[in-house]
Amino acid sequence: MLRYLLRRAVQALVVLVGAAVLVFLLLQLVPGDPVRSAMGTRFNPDVYEVLRAEAGLDLPLHEQLIRYLSNAAVGDFGVSFRNGESVFELVVARMPATISLAVAALVIALLISFPLGIVSAMRRGRAVDHAARIGSQIGISVPDFWLGILLILLFTSTLHLLPPSGYVPLTEDPVEWLRHVILPALTVGLISGSIMTRFIRSATLESNDQDFARTARAKGLQESVVMRDHVLRNAMVPIITVAGIQLASLLGGVIVVEVLFAWPGLGRLTYDAVLARDYTVVQGAVLLVAAIFLVANLVVDLMYALIDPRIRYR
Amino acid sequence: MVVDRRRLMASAVALSMLAGIPAGAAAQDGGGTLVAAIGAEPDQLDPHVTSSYNSFQVLENVLDTLVEPDENLEMVPALAEAWEISEDGLTYTFDMRDGVTWHDGSPLTANDVVYSYDRWATNNGWRFGTVGSVTAPDDDTVVFTLTAPTPNMLANLGAYKGLAIVQEANVESGDIATAPIGTGPFQMSAWNSGDSIEIVRNDTYWGDAVALDGVTYRFVPDPTVAVTNVQSGEAHWTSNLPPQQVNNLKDSGDIVVQAVPSNDYWYFTLNKAREPFDDLRVSQALAYAIDRDAIAQATNFGNATVNQTAIPETSGWYFDYAPYTRDLDQARALLEEAGVSDLEIDLMVSTDHPQSVTAAQVIAANAADIGVTVSIRQLDFSTWLAEQGEGNFDGFLLSWIGNIDPGDFYYAQHHSTGGFNAHAYSNPEVDTLLDQAAAESDREARKALYDQAAQLIVDDASYVYLYNPQIIHGMSPNVEGYSARGDAAIRFRDVSLSE
Numbered sequence: 022m023l024r025y026l027l028r029r030a031v032q033a034l035v036v037l038v039g040a041a042v043l044v045f046l047l048l049q050l051v052p053g054d055p056v057r058s059a060m061g062t063r064f065n066p067d068v069y070e071v072l073r074a075e076a077g078l079d080l081p082l083h084e085q086l087i088r089y090l091s092n093a094a095v096g097d098f099g100v101s102f103r104n105g106e107s108v109f110e111l112v113v114a115r116m117p118a119t120i121s122l123a124v125a126a127l128v129i130a131l132l133i134s135f136p137l138g139i140v141s142a143m144r145r146g147r148a149v150d151h152a153a154r155i156g157s158q159i160g161i162s163v164p165d166f167w168l169g170i171l172l173i174l175l176f177t178s179t180l181h182l183l184p185p186s187g188y189v190p191l192t193e194d195p196v197e198w199l200r201h202v203i204l205p206a207l208t209v210g211l212i213s214g215s216i217m218t219r220f221i222r223s224a225t226l227e228s229n230d231q232d233f234a235r236t237a238r239a240k241g242l243q244e245s246v247v248m249r250d251h252v253l254r255n256a257m258v259p260i261i262t263v264a265g266i267q268l269a270s271l272l273g274g275v276i277v278v279e280v281l282f283a284w285p286g287l288g289r290l291t292y293d294a295v296l297a298r299d300y301t302v303v304q305g306a307v308l309l310v311a312a313i314f315l316v317a318n319l320v321v322d323l324m325y326a327l328i329d330p331r332i333r334y335r
Numbered sequence: 336m337v338v339d340r341r342r343l344m345a346s347a348v349a350l351s352m353l354a355g356i357p358a359g360a361a362a363q364d365g366g367g368t369l370v371a372a373i374g375a376e377p378d379q380l381d382p383h384v385t386s387s388y389n390s391f392q393v394l395e396n397v398l399d400t401l402v403e404p405d406e407n408l409e410m411v412p413a414l415a416e417a418w419e420i421s422e423d424g425l426t427y428t429f430d431m432r433d434g435v436t437w438h439d440g441s442p443l444t445a446n447d448v449v450y451s452y453d454r455w456a457t458n459n460g461w462r463f464g465t466v467g468s469v470t471a472p473d474d475d476t477v478v479f480t481l482t483a484p485t486p487n488m489l490a491n492l493g494a495y496k497g498l499a500i501v502q503e504a505n506v507e508s509g510d511i512a513t514a515p516i517g518t519g520p521f522q523m524s525a526w527n528s529g530d531s532i533e534i535v536r537n538d539t540y541w542g543d544a545v546a547l548d549g550v551t552y553r554f555v556p557d558p559t560v561a562v563t564n565v566q567s568g569e570a571h572w573t574s575n576l577p578p579q580q581v582n583n584l585k586d587s588g589d590i591v592v593q594a595v596p597s598n599d600y601w602y603f604t605l606n607k608a609r610e611p612f613d614d615l616r617v618s619q620a621l622a623y624a625i626d627r628d629a630i631a632q633a634t635n636f637g638n639a640t641v642n643q644t645a646i647p648e649t650s651g652w653y654f655d656y657a658p659y660t661r662d663l664d665q666a667r668a669l670l671e672e673a674g675v676s677d678l679e680i681d682l683m684v685s686t687d688h689p690q691s692v693t694a695a696q697v698i699a700a701n702a703a704d705i706g707v708t709v710s711i712r713q714l715d716f717s718t719w720l721a722e723q724g725e726g727n728f729d730g731f732l733l734s735w736i737g738n739i740d741p742g743d744f745y746y747a748q749h750h751s752t753g754g755f756n757a758h759a760y761s762n763p764e765v766d767t768l769l770d771q772a773a774a775e776s777d778r779e780a781r782k783a784l785y786d787q788a789a790q791l792i793v794d795d796a797s798y799v800y801l802y803n804p805q806i807i808h809g810m811s812p813n814v815e816g817y818s819a820r821g822d823a824a825i826r827f828r829d830v831s832l833s834e
């Protein structure tokens with residue numbers, strides 16, 4: 022087990038370095054640079070050269086890359102080109118908003134998808150199943166910005182129940198946090214839940230068709246016991262995989278929804294930074310997202326063993 | 336039990352007074368914090384470095400300039416209480432306002448102006464080509480010595496808060512980018528990354544007492560959501576209105592819409608350094624081919640005024656000149672004279688300015704009527720600026736905002752040595768007129784020179800001018816004392832909240 026973890030950690034490190042190099046090179050391919058972007062229409066060639074030199078952008082590419090990697094190795098991710106703030110602090114400052122939205126959205130997604138996916142599988146071909154499949158297909162197809170606007174029109178403009186946008190930290194005022202998180206979490210959760218409903222339905226169906234399920238029924242077990250102890254238990258492995266990936270992608274920030282609801286999360290930080298060619302911030306944010314995915318994958322893999330005793334790590 | 340009616344009455348009055356006093360007092364001083372929904376987070380708040388309008392929506396209320404534009408965009412005293420201009424127009428002596436302190440409590444001195452000027456000279460140098468030296472003979476006086484008469488000197492010193500007086504210590508510490516220290520009616524309180532900027536009242540402000548306790552700027556990128564914020568009472572004011580809803584909102588009553596003609600203008604231009612656009616007849620052909628009314632309608636839903644010159648009709652410098660009416664035969668004839676056929680134009684617009692995309696779509700449709708293919712290249716603004724700088728375009732479409740003096744409208748854009756002449760226009764006659772006008776101190780004579788220059792610029796179709804949009808702000812009915820301004824400056828120092 023320990024060796025397994027160690028091996029995974031080394032793998033993770035390689036992936037992170039790879040991600041850092043890749044995003045560094047990708048940013049070089051995009052036209053425009055942070056200094057010109059910051060100067061806007063006030064462009065002055067002399068000042069431009071000075072500012073570029075100050076930022077180290079005049080160095081050869083490989084030197085810039087080495088400088089960036091060696092600084093990152095000791096935890097120095099540089100400062101934002103836009104306002105000189107520490108990238109690390111900027112990224113960390115956005116984490117509470119992103120985490121709270123991701124968790125709230127995942128809770129909504131699970132509340133929708135678990136009952137719906139299982140009932141839909143158990144009542145295959147019946148009205149419930151059709152309704153669930155049509156509903157989840159709509160949920161998958163609906164654009165998130167449009168769903169968000171509809172929810173705002175319903176809950177703010179018509180019912181006057183919830184604020185249309187904004188964020189209040191959970192630690193500051195839990196009630197206001199909840200009022201502000203509901204609409205964006207519902208937008209993301211409905212879509213995420215639709216995707217998961219489909220997965221849970223098919224995983225349950227697949228598991229239901231296996232020999233062990235038939236055996237369990239043949240030996241006269243109650244249907245509810247068959248479902249709980251045999252079918253669902255075996256369906257959990259793919260379900261957890263999907264849930265883990267959903268959570269990881271939610272933690273990476275949901276750009277469109279964050280922009281729509283003026284939610285100060287990681288997705289919006291990345292989006293603004295890309296538009297301003299704020300290289301250091303983009304790199305820092307992408308590295309963080311890569312790290313989140315790696316950790317999420319590891320946790321998912323470790324959970325397999327808990328659910329399915331046949332799986333062992335070496 | 337004996338009820339003493341008089342005592343009962345008295346205590347009722349006392350009770351109502353107790354209950355009434357705080358509420359009444361609050362209503363009277365109009366305090367409270369105004370929540371303003373703006374379209375995006377400022378990139379940074381160093382006035383001499385940022386070029387983002389979002390930054391200036393905040394900075395307008397935090398910083399001061401030597402002089403500032405009043406509601407008619409005439410320069411009036413701000414940090415300079417008075418000034419004298421020498422007979423030859425070469426020396427400007429400013430008398431600094433007494434007793435002004437920075438937000439950190441330290442006194443403002445003439446040396447701060449000299450320091451700020453030195454900083455402008457690197458960052459904003461093009462405005463100060465004629466400034467020889469700036470000195471502070473004493474703490475209370477600043478002297479600008481010019482190498483040539485510069486009638487628009489005052490506008491150059493105060494047109495917008497990008498010319499603000501800054502504090503050296505604030506710059507040296509680097510804090511100016513996130514927490515600028517100024518002398519204005521409000522001071523920085525907090526910047527919550529991605530969410531909001533909070534400013535609070537400066538109780539030692541040199542101007543009239545400020546009513547609001549503070550202003551919170553929330554970054555709300557989606558215009559529909561921004562309006563919903565105002566309608567639902569989550570915000571009081573927004574500069575981020577969806578253009579297609581403005582007319583409906585004006586009639587709705589739950590939100591007050593203020594619209595004023597602005598000094599901004601939209602235009603497109605073709606790259607005169609490239610063939611066949613070096614032949615001005617190609618630009619003129621397009622000027623005849625386009626339907627300005629349709630463009631203004633599509634982009635602003637009628638809340639814009641078509642104009643064939645840069646300066647809006649509300650300005651004292653307006654020049655009534657409109658030679659182009661849509662005439663497809665004339666347009667085709669000009670193309671034929673220029674020997675151009677099957678023309679394709681790569682027109683560069685920015686998705687960060689959606690108006691430019693819409694305008695380009697109408698222009699493309701118009702141009703198709705004379706057999707010209709316009710392919711619209713949509714770029715984010717960073718890339719757009721880079722491409723413009725490299726000269727990698729057949730044409731581009733954009734706007735200029737916040738200009739006040741006619742020199743601002745024409746010199747940098749159309750003088751052959753102008754800093755923003757990216758489209759490589761050169762007409763020696765225009766150069767001479769613009770140079771003369773820049774040095775002419777008689778207002779009438781100056782206007783005549785600019786009119787002549789403008790006529791040539793329009794005839795040559797250096798820029799093809801389209802329209803002046805309106806500045807449109809929405810607010811809840813309890814916002815009092817706010818007025819939208821033609822220069823797009825957003826001032827909250829005279830605003831109060833009723834109830």
